[in-house]
Amino acid sequence: MSTTLPSRTGKAPGGWPLLGHAWQLHARPLEFLSSLPAHGDLVRIGMGPWPAYVVCEPEAAHRMLTDSRTFDKGGPFFDKARVLFGSSLPMSGWQEHRWQRRQMQPAFQSDRIEKYAVVMGEEVDRMTSGWRPGSRLDVTAALTRLTLRIVTRSVLAAEAQDAAVAEVQESLHTVIDGIYQRVMLPLGPLYRLPTPANRRYRRARTRLHAAINGIIAARRAAPGGEDLVSMLLAAHNDDTGGLMSEEDIRDQLMVMIGAGFETTANSLAFALWLLSQHPEVAAQVYAEADRALAGRTATTADLDALPCTRRVINEVLRLYPAGWFFTRVTTADTTLAGQHLPKGTALLYSAYLLQHRPELFPDPDRFDPDRWIQRSAETLPRGSHVPFGGGNRKCIGDQFALIEMTLALATVCARWELRPDPGATMTVQVRGTLGPGPLMMTCRPRGKEAED
Numbered sequence: 001m002s003t004t005l006p007s008r009t010g011k012a013p014g015g016w017p018l019l020g021h022a023w024q025l026h027a028r029p030l031e032f033l034s035s036l037p038a039h040g041d042l043v044r045i046g047m048g049p050w051p052a053y054v055v056c057e058p059e060a061a062h063r064m065l066t067d068s069r070t071f072d073k074g075g076p077f078f079d080k081a082r083v084l085f086g087s088s089l090p091m092s093g094w095q096e097h098r099w100q101r102r103q104m105q106p107a108f109q110s111d112r113i114e115k116y117a118v119v120m121g122e123e124v125d126r127m128t129s130g131w132r133p134g135s136r137l138d139v140t141a142a143l144t145r146l147t148l149r150i151v152t153r154s155v156l157a158a159e160a161q162d163a164a165v166a167e168v169q170e171s172l173h174t175v176i177d178g179i180y181q182r183v184m185l186p187l188g189p190l191y192r193l194p195t196p197a198n199r200r201y202r203r204a205r206t207r208l209h210a211a212i213n214g215i216i217a218a219r220r221a222a223p224g225g226e227d228l229v230s231m232l233l234a235a236h237n238d239d240t241g242g243l244m245s246e247e248d249i250r251d252q253l254m255v256m257i258g259a260g261f262e263t264t265a266n267s268l269a270f271a272l273w274l275l276s277q278h279p280e281v282a283a284q285v286y287a288e289a290d291r292a293l294a295g296r297t298a299t300t301a302d303l304d305a306l307p308c309t310r311r312v313i314n315e316v317l318r319l320y321p322a323g324w325f326f327t328r329v330t331t332a333d334t335t336l337a338g339q340h341l342p343k344g345t346a347l348l349y350s351a352y353l354l355q356h357r358p359e360l361f362p363d364p365d366r367f368d369p370d371r372w373i374q375r376s377a378e379t380l381p382r383g384s385h386v387p388f389g390g391g392n393r394k395c396i397g398d399q400f401a402l403i404e405m406t407l408a409l410a411t412v413c414a415r416w417e418l419r420p421d422p423g424a425t426m427t428v429q430v431r432g433t434l435g436p437g438p439l440m441m442t443c444r445p446r447g448k449e450a451e452d
């Protein structure tokens with residue numbers, strides 16, 4: 001076990017007074033993170049004036065993720081985000097989290113996901129039936145609309161309130177962009193000035209809150225549903241003796257939707273781009289979609305017949321994990337990778353860093369879905385493939401996301417081939433999530449669409 005080994009702790013070179021490594025993390029985050037394992041299993045960096053350790057060794061990452069009581073949510077960026085997201089599931093501390101997670105987990109059980117999969121199919125149909133042969137579209141934007149519709153419809157279960165769902169979809173982008181900026185660039189009072197951007201953010205926030213409050217009020221008036229909103233309304237905390245306040249429920253729903261759309265949209269957009277660059281892989285995915293679906297919409301009954309599509313998704317999540325870095329803080333003195341860490345030490349883990357370690361993933365920058373034939377995720381060392389994190393803070397939407405991405409990718413590939421402009425390139429954009437940025441591609445019909 002790494003805890004019994006001598007310390008392999010290092011220090012990242014090139015930090016600046018006060019700024020630490022904030023500039024490297026901001027300007028070339030992926031290169032910076034990938035350079036760190038050369039300096040040790042646990043590498044000290046400066047996140048602005050605050051020191052933090054980056055966990056570069058998979059077993060140490062596994063220990064950190066699975067001992068969530070000692071390595072709790074926290075750290076410099078995190079504390080700023082908490083002010084904006086309230087104490088929702090990803091933001092809550094260990095004790096509160098255990099209770100919250102128990103309340104929400106039933107909304108992600110397999111019988112519920114079967115129901116969400118119907119929504120996924122309807123929405124993928126709606127998207128692909130709007131495409132025309134030869135039409136050129138920004139694939140990332142189209143997929144973002146798709147996944148936002150899927151997650152809002154699933155989480156809010158607000159069929160009867162289409163207007164409220166549309167309002168959430170409309171204002172959420174502005175709110176998330178505003179929050180990201182306020183976390184990464186904490187300019188305090190400047191955000192209170194009546195600039196057009198600040199006014200836009202505040203207006204969108206007010207509208208978003210009003211729309212979600214409306215959905216909560218409607219559920220309160222008709223209790224007993226099986227959706228997440230109804231579960232949160234019924235949640236009773238025996239320790240605190242209380243129900244969740246309206247504000248808490250609203251924060252939970254906003255964060256759930258926020259966590260559940262850009263992540264899956266970006267991963268799907270990466271997948272379509274990578275298929276366009278790797279015709280030999282694309283040919284296998286198309287052949288599989290033709291065999292399994294013959295042009296129809298994929299359902300959960302098709303999942304076993306789509307192993308190649310699933311490998312593509314797995315490889316995209318390895319190569320470009322949407323959630324690329326997260327922080328923790330120690331709640332007691334402890335030891336990790338042979339290093340003593342006093343209470344209050346900030347730590348950082350990055351699925352991108354861990355999943356690009358060449359000794360575990362040879363030629364790590366290469367898109368190679370076949371690497372998952374030779375080696376399944378279960379046989380890898382613990383902590384080395386963590387696109388959804390691990391332990392009891394593991395992504396609550398992991399199965400939702402995997403099923404959504406597999407069904408969407410297979411259905412799109414059964415009907416359409418998306419071709420980039422000649423000579424087009426893709427640049428990975430690093431913000432709250434990793435994404436490919438706008439991707440202009442042209443729709444070319446396949447199968448039945450091609451014959452019509």
Ligand code: HEM
Nearest residue numbers: 089090259260263264323326387388389393395396397401
């Ligand atoms: C490709 C898609 C996705 C990726 C890569 C992803 C990644 C992650 C990761 C890495 C974490 C753990 C963060 C940490 O360790 O601090 C996480 C947590 C979380 N994710 Fe996801 N996620 C995805 C999709 C979703 C979806 C679809 C939903 C909801 C419908 C969702 C909701 C959440 C929530 C609520 C948490 C906090 C869980 C907790 O603290 O108990 N995610 N996600």
